[in-house]
Amino acid sequence: MPILELHHLRKYFATQKAVDDISLSIEKGQIFGLLGPNGAGKTTLIRMITGIFYPDEGEIIFDGKKFDPRNDISRIGYMPEERGLYKKMKIGEQTLYLAQLKGLGRAEATKKIKEWFERLDMQTWWNKKVEDLSKGMQQKLQFVTTVLHEPKLVILDEPFSGLDPVNTNLIKDEIYNLARNGATIIFSTHRMEQVEEICDHIVLVNRGKKILDGTVRQVKQDFKENLFRVNFSQAITAEHLAIHLFEVKQKGDRDVIIKVDPASTNNDVLHYFINKGLGIESFNEILPSLNEIFIRQVEGTPTSRQFQVVNS
Amino acid sequence: MNKILLIIRREYLTRVRKRTFIISTILFPLLYLGLIFGTTYIATKGGSNLKVAVVDSSGYFDKGRVERENLLDSSTVLTLVSEQPDSLRANFKEMGYDGFLIIPANLNWEKGVKKIPLQSNNTMSNEGAAPVQAKLNRIWGSIKNEKLGIDETKKNILETSNIGLYPQNINDKSANSGVASGIGYVAGFLIYFILLLYGSQVMMGVMEEKTSRIAEVIVSSVKPFQLMLGKIIGISLVALTQFFLWIIFIFVIYNITKATGQSNATMNNMVGGVQEVFTSINVPLILFCFGFYLLGGFFFYASLYAAIGSAVNEDMREAQSLSFPITMLVIISIALMSAAMKDPTGPLAVWGSIIPFSSPIMMMARIPFGVPGTVPWWQLGLSMVSLVVGFILTTWFAGKIYRTGILMYGKKPTWKEMIKWAFRKN
Structure with missing residues (x-):
């Protein structure tokens, strides 16, 4: 059962159609990638899911019921891209305050904070102030405050910005951990290599519209161009490659990148090379990276949004 | 509701625990003490x-x-x-x-x-x-x-045979205009200081939340309006606490100085005057009105200051230039108060004490002259109702601006844009 369904969501601002008819569905326990260039409408979409904005049109179904911000936001954890903490407030006190705002009781919150601080090696931080922490440490603390109340849906907007590789891995492990324990993660970013690594399912948004929706595997399959890299055990010549089965994209001394003609199969190609008496060392399909797909999809549209006239 | 209480608690505790709060709370009575001893010293030693x-x-x-x-x-x-x-x-x-x-x-x-x-x-x-x-x-x-x-x-x-004259209100013969205007001035100025001092604290508090980027984290847990209201109420409690402590300090200091015989003629006159007033005026009514106009005026202005704090970015100068019209309203009120004191029943005084933006200061200046002698009940009632309506309106208006402003980064908006935010649908 999906934890979150969006049906034809719309949100128009005075000069922009920030979100223009987006529908999607997120299954429980998934790590969901919400991708898009800057200004695509990701933040507006998330703000509607977190109850900060009301949609102009459309419907949000949260955990099987119509989304009711007043009650449901305690089951959502949101780490916005524009995030921060009270600089002058003590860390323990501040974490407690934010947890209580999410509806946790004082005693329960204290217990949970202690557990988390222990797990992430932050026990000594309790009486420090946020301004004493480095940026990476603040990020770690921010993550803890986001997930402390054990939300069913965790929304992370660029969670790794400003983190060093060690802490990135630490947070990444915690994200996997949360998903294993049944939480659903929405992961908003434009860092494609992380998406490829972490996400099960992605949606690409551009200019307020959804332009891609599927599992990472599926999307890659959809955008593959039948490119293969073939390595030979001997040098190859131009005559070897003069055939209608494929088109040569790039030729090296002993290797070649070919685009297989849709009318022929991989086996046809292999047969051909074997019949020619060439020793084949490897034959690999080249799938496009998400980064390439992303750029291809978004290319040609203005990088920053133009102001448009909205009639609504 | 519970969440508003949490916010109020945080706003209150973080401020009351601050060093600046403790210092200013102690410093003020010390200055007061210095003033008493200083004037006593000068009066006795003055002029070699x-x-x-x-x-x-x-x-x-x-x-x-x-x-x-x-x-x-x-x-x-x-x-x-x-x-x-x-x-x-x-x-x-x-x-x-x-x-x-x-x-x-x-x-x-x-x-x-x-x-x-x-x-x-x-x-x-x-x-x-x-x-x-x-x-x-x-x-x-x-x-x-x-x-x-x-x-x-x-x-x-030749020296003693003179003709004396004093103002008398035929509706309220006990009103003493000299002492009344003294109390009026003090009450008006106190409200004026608290509006400006704590109003700008509200503005800075909102700016802090915006510039430290915590605003969006919090509004994913509570409504922006709750956050704003919690802040305003929390800070108003800080103001009341400080005020209350000052009154206690002053009372203690006054008793100490009286006990050690340090009080001088001016002090005695003042105390005599105050005692005279306490017998001639309605103290509970004045205290009640003071509390009412202090809080009413604070809510009226603090929400506007909160709206400005939400609209600007880090830059203090932006905040100052945007808040100038609001500060101006407070300053105009105190200027009008001085004019109204000379003629507490004139049209300027009457209307100034009914219209919400100036009523917290001007009505407080008039009330010591006597209710219902100088200020008829209908005027007091109308003034109170319009102040309540006024602060509900400004809080609503500010809440709308705040909701948009707190999540908006970039250039400084103009007042015109902010008003547009207020009337925009969600």
């Missing part, structure tokens, strides 16, 4: 006793009269000398005088003389010379009286 040599060329002054006057008032000492002006000029310092003056020979008792220099070798202000002039004139007065044949009885009649 001037010793002035007087050369009388006119022959009107005699030693007996001068000595008698010296005995009555020792703050300055006049001494008749017979030195030549030139030798006096050269030697008055060695002879132990601070200065000297020469009564001209052509002095006529019927005409007097306008300008005699009080000569000394340092620059003396007119205030410094005033006691000498007063003493000289008292002596001169007794000389004139003698010349005119006025004895003690006649002199008494």
Whole structure:
């Protein structure tokens, strides 16, 4: 059962159609990638899911019921891209305050904070102030405050910005951990290599519209161009490659990148090379990276949004 | 509701625990203490006793009269000398005088003389010379009286037989306008200070949330309106706490000074006046109104300051230029108050104390003159209702701006844009 369904969501601002008819569905326990260039409408979409904005049109179904911000936001954890903490407030006190705002009781919150601080090696931080922490440490603390109340849906907007590789891995492990324990993660970013690594399912948004929706595997399959890299055990010549089965994209001394003609199969190609008496060392399909797909999809549209006239 | 309480608690505790709060709370009574002891000290020690040599060329002054006057008032000492002006000029310092003056020979008792220099070798202000002039004139007065044949009885009649006048409100005969205007001024100014001081604290608090980027984290847990309201209520409680502590301090200090006998004539007058007022005016009503207008005015203005804080970015100057119109309203109120005090029943005073933006200050200035004598019940009621309606409107309006502004980064909006935010649908 999906934890979150969006049906034809719309949100128009005075000069922009920030979100223009987006529908999607997120299954429980998934790590969901919400991708898009800057200004695509990701933040507006998330703000509607977190109850900060009301949609102009459309419907949000949260955990099987119509989304009711007043009650449901305690089951959502949101780490916005524009995030921060009270600089002058003590860390323990501040974490407690934010947890209580999410509806946790004082005693329960204290217990949970202690557990988390222990797990992430932050026990000594309790009486420090946020301004004493480095940026990476603040990020770690921010993550803890986001997930402390054990939300069913965790929304992370660029969670790794400003983190060093060690802490990135630490947070990444915690994200996997949360998903294993049944939480659903929405992961908003434009860092494609992380998406490829972490996400099960992605949606690409551009200019307020959804332009891609599927599992990472599926999307890659959809955008593959039948490119293969073939390595030979001997040098190859131009005559070897003069055939209608494929088109040569790039030729090296002993290797070649070919685009297989849709009318022929991989086996046809292999047969051909074997019949020619060439020793084949490897034959690999080249799938496009998400980064390439992303750029291809978004290319040609203005990088920053133009102001448009909205009639609504 | 529970969440608003959490926010209020945080806003209150973080502020009350701050060093600046503790310092300013203690510093104010200390300054007050300093003022009392300082004025006492100056009043007793004030003005080093001037010793002035007087050369009388006119022959009107005699030693007996001068000595008698010296005995009555020792703050300055006049001494008749017979030195030549030139030798006096050269030697008055060695002879132990601070200065000297020469009564001209052509002095006529019927005409007097306008300008005699009080000569000394340092620059003396007119205030410094005033006691000498007063003493000289008292002596001169007794000389004139003698010349005119006025004895003690006649002199008494001349000095004490006067016609006195005092303002009386026929609706409220007990109202004492002198003390009333004193209380009015104090109450008006206190509200004025608290509005400006704590209003800007609200603005800074909102700016802090915005610039530290915590606003969006919090509004994913609570409604922006709850956050704003919690902040305003929390800070208003801080203001009340500080105010309450000051009253306690002042009360304690006053009792200490009274017990040690340090209070002076002005203090006694003031206390006497206050006691007189306490018997003549309705203290509970004034206290209730003070609390009402303080909080009402605070909510009215603080929400506007919150809206501005939400709209600007880090830049303090942006905040100042945007908040200028609001601050101006408070300053205009205090300026109008001074004008209204002169005529507390005139149209300026009446309407100024009903319209919400100026009513917290102006109504508080009028109430001590008497209810219902100076301020009829209908005016007080109308003023209170319109202040409540006023602050509900400004809070609603500010809440709308706040909701948009707190999540908006980039250029500083204009007032026109902010008003547009307020009337935009969600």
